[in-house]
Amino acid sequence: MSGHLLVTGFGPFPRVPVNPSEIVARRLAAHPRLRRLLGDPPRLLVLRTAYDAIEESLVPALxxxxxxxxxxxxxxxxxxxxxxxxxxxRASRLFPDACGRVATRLSLEADGPSQRRSTVSIKVLTRLRGRDASCSLSRDAGRYLCNASYYRALREDCPVLFVHIPPLSQNSIRMTRLIEGAVEVADELMRETRRSACRKTRR
Structure with missing residues (x-):
């Protein structure tokens, strides 16, 4: 394991010409405080909002x-x-991706489990709420590319978390608070990685 943090966001898609998730991901990956906390700079991946981007871009990054x-x-x-x-x-065949394509089947993986759950501690919500008190836990990541990419990433043997954000202006106070909160979340994820490594060493 190389020890780096992977930060992902999405590019534009129909009706969303500027995707705020890309802005958050880029600003987080370049955030000087996060770089100081981690030691190694995060790696950034902005995914095309297309189903084939999972195999073409996400899988190689994983x-x-x-x-x-x-x-x-x-x-x-x-x-x-x-x-x-x-x-x-599960995938939806109702909503086309940015290339105009819909999912070819209703299941993302023919032999995959019905769901994959994040193992990340509830501490991440506490740290995020320190910057944005309105944030909440969710069990429904939708049926679009967010859910599809998250489902694939959760196959990995490391802490994985997906954060859905509302439409935000890139210059808004709330965007700034979200990025500061994301620094806290990223730091907690890497702490969980270190704690997990310590537990494995003790066995």
Whole structure:
């Protein structure tokens, strides 16, 4: 395991010409405080909002062995930040991706489990709420690319978390608070990685 943090966001898609999840991911990956906390700079991946981007871009990034993965996506109808605790093995054939394609089947993985759950501690919500008190836990990451990418990332043997954000102006106070909260979450994810490594060493 190389020890780096992988931060992901999404590019534009129909009706969302500027995706705030990309802005959050980019600002977080370049955040000087996070770089000081981690020692090694995070690695950034902005995914095309297309189903084939999972195999083309996400899977190779996962193959580099991140120590933790923090993913962002936008929920266009949401009013608050949602910390997603699971992804399900389900896709929608109703909503086309940015390339105009829909999922080819209803299940994401033919032989995969019905759901995959994040093992991340509830502490991440506490630390995020320190910056945005309105954030909440969620068990429904949708049926679109956010859920599909999260489901795939949760196969990895490391802490993985997906955060859905509402539509936010890139210059808003709330955007600034969210990024500061994301620094706290990223730090907690890497702490969990270190705690897990210590437990394995003691066995």
């Amino acid at each position: 193959a580099q062995g991140p120590a933790a993965i923090l993913m962002f996506g936008v929920a266009t109808r949401a009013r608050r930040v949602r910390v997603e605790m699971r992804a399900i093995n």
